[in-house]
Amino acid sequence: MSQEQLTHELTFEELKNTITSLRRIFDIVRVVDASLTIQYELNEEGQLVPDEYRCYAVWEKDHRCENCISAKSLATKRTTSKFEFIHRDVFFVMSQYIKYRGEEYVIELVKEIHDDVLFDAYGKDGFVDLMNQFNDKIYKDELTGAYNRRYFNEQHLKIARDAAVVMIDIDKFKTLNDTFGHTAGDMALQALVSCIQSNIRGTDRLIRMGGDEFVLVLENIPIHILEEKLTQIKEDASYIRFEEYPELKMTISLGAVATPGDIRESLVLADDMLYIAKEQRDTVKIYEKHQKEIRE
Known part of the structure; x- marks a missing residue:
């Protein structure tokens, strides 16, 4: 053909x-x-x-x-x-x-x-x-070992119908880089990926979209489990420490869409939730489309 x-x-x-x-x-x-x-x-x-x-x-x-x-x-x-x-x-x-x-x-x-x-x-x-x-x-992303944007575009844009979508950022990452240097920034990204991967299933996918921006795709996950998992990731990230940089402490913000749907729409809504979360920092915000409400 x-x-x-x-x-x-x-x-x-x-x-x-x-x-x-x-x-x-x-x-x-x-x-x-x-x-x-x-x-x-x-x-x-x-x-x-x-x-x-x-x-x-x-x-x-x-x-x-x-x-x-x-x-x-x-x-x-x-x-x-x-x-x-x-x-x-x-x-x-x-x-x-x-x-x-x-x-x-x-x-x-x-x-x-x-x-x-x-x-x-x-x-x-x-x-x-x-x-x-x-x-x-x-x-794969060379620095962190997470999946890369190409993987997301080719493997998820058309198929992730029954999945929660989460956007994750390191709070004040630019300040972290400016204060401690880019080597410390790279270490922070690598440590965050290890932290997230230790809390997710083998079928979940963590994608580095660029900089300190990550997307996490979790298929077939109940809302209460998603909420518990994201809260645990947030808490674990706050305990990350580096011997080389004892004063470096970091937190993350997470915005999520819990209800399955078109992944492009879910990305926009997850980004909106992330924007709200980053205003408070060290926070999880979850949007449930069928209820049109935000969970904290």
Whole structure:
């Protein structure tokens, strides 16, 4: 299917023929809704029937892939590819954006690689490690180890529907830098990331958007747990100390949106909550959209 074909909505016959043709080449051909991690089969009535397993189950995972190329295809409306692994078995994966019956999907194609020529330079184990390092390089912030803005734009803008969104800033970070120097500022950022990561789940995502601005995305979290978690992060951050800078003490402010929705809208509201929190400093402000109220 050419890139030009991505601009129009596929008919049932076009989608059926595409899937049939691709299954002659690839081991797995499936239609995926990356926003909901649902995979579908196309029936004879032209309906996409949800499968009982989530799309990430094929990789023996219990959560969304960190480098989800179907999410990237959904966000960019382009064809994307990667290597994926089950233990030390290597698979080539392609995802292509499509439109069908008014909805956006991705066709995901999977082919196991048996050709040892690909692994000659590094060996299979070395190749797997190299690809993992590559994923870290493109999606991780070099200073802190948190995810970077590119990861957020490609992996979350189109998919984080059932997630709380939190914006986090270090209070008076410019003053901290001016007083103690940029090395101390870097140490403060690194310590804050470690503090946050020690309080969140493996499925939560911490993203450094730039400077001292972080976004935390937490999927499927009850409001009372979110409130407890953010309060704990705030308190833990206030106890961060550095032997090299004994006088350096820092606090953080957090603005959050608790109710799932469009992530762009949630970001704006979380930023509004952060603005209110930063006026007081060392504070958590949470906005619940269905109640239209602010929790402290």
